[in-house]
Amino acid sequence: MPADVFAQAQNGLRTNDGQVIDPQLRHRRDSPMSDRSPRLSLAMIVRDEERCVARALDSARPLVDEMVVLDTGSVDATPRLAREHGARVESFEWPEDFSVARNATIERCTGDLVLILDADEWIEADDADTLRRWTAAATPGTAGLVTVASETESEGRQVTSHTESVRLLPRSCRYVGRVHEQPQGYAQTEPVPGVVLRHDGYLPEQSRRKQGRNERLLLRSLNDDPGNPYLLFQVGRERQIAGDFAGACAAYEQALPGITDSTPWRDELRARLLFSLEREGRHADALRSAQEILRSPDVSAEVLLAAGNLFVDLAGVHPQKHAAFLQMARRAWLTCLEVGDPTDGRDHTPGCGGHLAATNLAALSTGLGDEEGARFWTKRADELRR
Known part of the structure; x- marks a missing residue:
């Protein structure tokens, strides 16, 4: 399979917050x-x-x-x-x-x-x-x-x-x-x-202005509450946003043992860990983590979407296994659509169980030269987005 298949598929993928009344408002009080x-x-x-x-x-x-x-x-x-x-x-x-x-x-x-x-x-x-x-x-x-x-x-x-x-x-x-x-x-x-x-x-320009401020405050909080998994998760997010994927992985991995199935941000942590491991070049660790997470019960569309993205990336890293990894990505995104977005109050990115997964399937079809599949999944993504 040509190398540009992977580039085309990746380019189309979507990844985973004294009373003074203004004169114009005085009429509201009446x-x-x-x-x-x-x-x-x-x-x-x-x-x-x-x-x-x-x-x-x-x-x-x-x-x-x-x-x-x-x-x-x-x-x-x-x-x-x-x-x-x-x-x-x-x-x-x-x-x-x-x-x-x-x-x-x-x-x-x-x-x-x-x-x-x-x-x-x-x-x-x-x-x-x-x-x-x-x-x-x-x-x-x-x-x-x-x-x-x-x-x-x-x-x-x-x-x-x-x-x-x-x-x-x-x-x-x-x-x-x-x-x-x-x-x-x-x-x-x-x-x-x-x-x-x-x-x-x-957006990057605005994030750069605040880079380091949140992490500094989070680390001060960790001094008061060492090992707090939520604080570690937020440290990882700050480092990931700043492009420090090694630091993000370290924080996420420290946070992981402290979460439970009822942790609202459990799925975001897992998805971000997979993304950061791959970006850091820790491909074996990323694959091992993905396989372990996918074996656990109640796997969310958020994690499945991130796992599919990881498998496409691994297909480019391991050409000898490209077909197998692309099939794994396809299965992950199809399962996203079966699972759907959570309805139990867990934190999630809306659309992982809907239009985002369908968009990725359309991108994958385009990369493989499957025009009919690309049209089908593009139409399905539009329907799910409404």
Whole structure:
């Protein structure tokens, strides 16, 4: 089989977050909808975000009653831009702890519920009353689960990944964790339909600006809690994003013994480990890990998708076994479609059990010169994406 088959297949693959009311919003307080709804505050922590802070605030301005921005030491125009775009801005010395900063911002809010937004995010909503309708119907103590669409680069192409994140909180809630902080204090979560947070902070140029910051905070947390598997997993993610695949493998492998079948991020850890092992050139270890993981019960589409990608890569590394590895990849992606995306609340990349697997099958068919198969799987991917 020609070598360019593998290149064509790989090129098509998809791989696997004082009350001041703006004059424009005063009418909401007199509207019937506002009379029934709790007041909404926006809470944001910023530092040197002049590139995007106006975009974030402008997207939120029609949806909330107040916008509170806590500036942790900007030396650019971020504070001025935030004020010009309707926010109340206060200064706060950076405490080397994201949860402390988040909580300080929430404490300065006056709304009944608080919408958490980062400066490199912006809101897409069906209409201006989307959040009002949700808050009017939500059970007290409920937090809102919002879809976050993050733009990233994979294999030299820009792609979008989707995750679910708790972002609409009762004001009594507080965050814990120095980095990758999590909110606590709500009774339950419910999805907020019609609201998507777009995010471009994972694109290479933006990631480089923050490189090392999160890992430094994570390592400080590990000093306080050695061996914590979640912290090790997050250290691995930071290193992987930075291209340090050896460091990522080391962290993931340390985290692996500490997870259980109920660990929400179990599947992402396994998928990222396979990817990082292959990128580090540890092909034998990657294959051994994939075979071990695939033998375990309840294998997810997330892991199957990553395993299929690994098998295609191994087909290029081991030409004498190319047919066998490509068949293994095909079986892995077909099984993705059988398994589907999880419905039990586990963290996952939406589409691994659907359009992403079908897209990879189309790419593989193209690489093998199977035009009919490529057309079939391209059509199927489009159907699953809807």
